[in-house]
Amino acid sequence: MLSSLFWVTGLVLESVLLVRALLGNLLKYYSLFYLYLISVLLRSASLFAIYHLWPNFYSPAYWFTQFLNVLLGCALVWEVYKVALARYLGAARMARNVLAFLFILAITRIFVKAWNSPNWIPGRTTLETERDLRIVQLALLIGLVSLFASYAIPLGRNLKGIIYGYGLFIATSVAHLTLRDYLGDSFQRAWQYIQPICYLVVLVMWCATLWSYAPIPQPTNEPRLEADYESLLATTKSKVQSARSYLLRAMRP
Numbered sequence: 001m002l003s004s005l006f007w008v009t010g011l012v013l014e015s016v017l018l019v020r021a022l023l024g025n026l027l028k029y030y031s032l033f034y035l036y037l038i039s040v041l042l043r044s045a046s047l048f049a050i051y052h053l054w055p056n057f058y059s060p061a062y063w064f065t066q067f068l069n070v071l072l073g074c075a076l077v078w079e080v081y082k083v084a085l086a087r088y089l090g091a092a093r094m095a096r097n098v099l100a101f102l103f104i105l106a107i108t109r110i111f112v113k114a115w116n117s118p119n120w121i122p123g124r125t126t127l128e129t130e131r132d133l134r135i136v137q138l139a140l141l142i143g144l145v146s147l148f149a150s151y152a153i154p155l156g157r158n159l160k161g162i163i164y165g166y167g168l169f170i171a172t173s174v175a176h177l178t179l180r181d182y183l184g185d186s187f188q189r190a191w192q193y194i195q196p197i198c199y200l201v202v203l204v205m206w207c208a209t210l211w212s213y214a215p216i217p218q219p220t221n222e223p224r225l226e227a228d229y230e231s232l233l234a235t236t237k238s239k240v241q242s243a244r245s246y247l248l249r250a251m252r253p
Contacts, residue, residue: 036073070134
């Protein structure tokens with residue numbers, strides 16, 4: 001009964017968020033975030049029906065849809081970087097390349113690990129896949145917050161709510177997946193109550209910060225982010241050029 005109450009409350013809060021997004025015209029500003037939220041709402045409603053009507057199909061339906069949600073979570077992190085660095089074209093270009101490299105590296109590692117695994121188990125494999133991708137997402141969000149904090153760049157109420165809410169969700173998910181891997185199903189029975197509470201806290205946070213559109217404010221002092229990026233780029237090019245010249249001289253007879 002308590003699990004069903006948490007489930008229904010989550011569906012209500014997700015619906016409220018989407019209604020407010022339509023009324024406040026937030027979809028065009030954070031389209032991937034709301035696409036992720038729509039997928040979570042549809043998944044939760046479908047799993048709720050499957051759990052009560054066709055319980056034998058619940059486990060495969062859960063793991064398949066969970067993997068899709070994790071991929072959409074990667075797209076959400078991509079959008080966070082895109083919106084946050086919209087004013088800093090050079091840093092945004094570098095961030096896109098770094099994000100693409102990290103996600104491709106993580107997914108490649110996951111598929112190679114699954115391909116070489118002698119005992120491929122859908123539930124366990126998806127659990128490990130989710131944990132690896134969640135760790136990458138969490139590291140990227142922490143990096144973005146640290147970057148903006150060091151340059152005193154404001155994030156704005158909407159973007160801050162998305163980052164902190166999703167960051168809390170990812171952090172609790174990583175803790176859950178790690179402890180479940182080590183402790184097994186005994187921990188899962190306790191977590192089935194802890195996890196919904198954490199997720200409801202995230203939804204309440206999103207309702208409070210995304211009730212209406214709030215643009216990212218201009219920083220009081222122009223940050224040196226772009227200047228530091230250009231300096232880093234120039235230094236990197238100079239070192240690459242020096243290394244290339246050294247190799248060419250070394251290769252000459």
